[in-house]
Amino acid sequence: TVPAELFSLSQLAVIDFSNNPNLDISFSAVENEVLEKIHSINLNDAGITSISGFDTAVGTSLQILGLGANSLVGPFPNEIKNFTNLEHLDLSYNFFTGSLPEEIGTLTSLITFSITENFLQGQIPESITNIKNIAHLDLSNNGLSGR
Numbered sequence: 001t002v003p004a005e006l007f008s009l010s011q012l013a014v015i016d017f018s019n020n021p022n023l024d025i026s027f028s029a030v031e032n033e034v035l036e037k038i039h040s041i042n043l044n045d046a047g048i049t050s051i052s053g054f055d056t057a058v059g060t061s062l063q064i065l066g067l068g069a070n071s072l073v074g075p076f077p078n079e080i081k082n083f084t085n086l087e088h089l090d091l092s093y094n095f096f097t098g099s100l101p102e103e104i105g106t107l108t109s110l111i112t113f114s115i116t117e118n119f120l121q122g123q124i125p126e127s128i129t130n131i132k133n134i135a136h137l138d139l140s141n142n143g144l145s146g147r
């Protein structure tokens with residue numbers, strides 16, 4: 001278990017727990033601590049099953065978020081849309097279902113976005129064209145369709 005006290009370190013700017021598939025981390029346990037200075041979180045392949053409480057634990061300065069190769073299930077996480085300063089977002093190799101929401105277009109700072117190898121269906125939202133600086137967009141290996 002990651003000690004909740006770790007998240008009370010006020011100068012913490014980068015967290016990288018990637019490639020620790022047995023990691024036990026709970027964001028709901030740290031929701032009273034807001035990590036305002038965090039700009040990069042890499043939790044790729046960290047055994048994450050939920051990001052509940054994530055949006056209240058992490059400040060809006062977050063620019064890089066890696067949640068690829070975990071066991072996240074269900075619809076596209078609502079919590080993500082609050083991080084409007086995100087530049088790099090990796091949600092690949094999870095178990096997301098449903099459609100890609102129109103709110104994805106509010107992440108206008110994105111440069112790279114990967115949600116490959118999930119179980120998304122439906123149309124690619126038109127709002128994705130609001131992301132003017134996107135340089136790498138990977139929606140492959142889902143069940144998405146065009147208009």
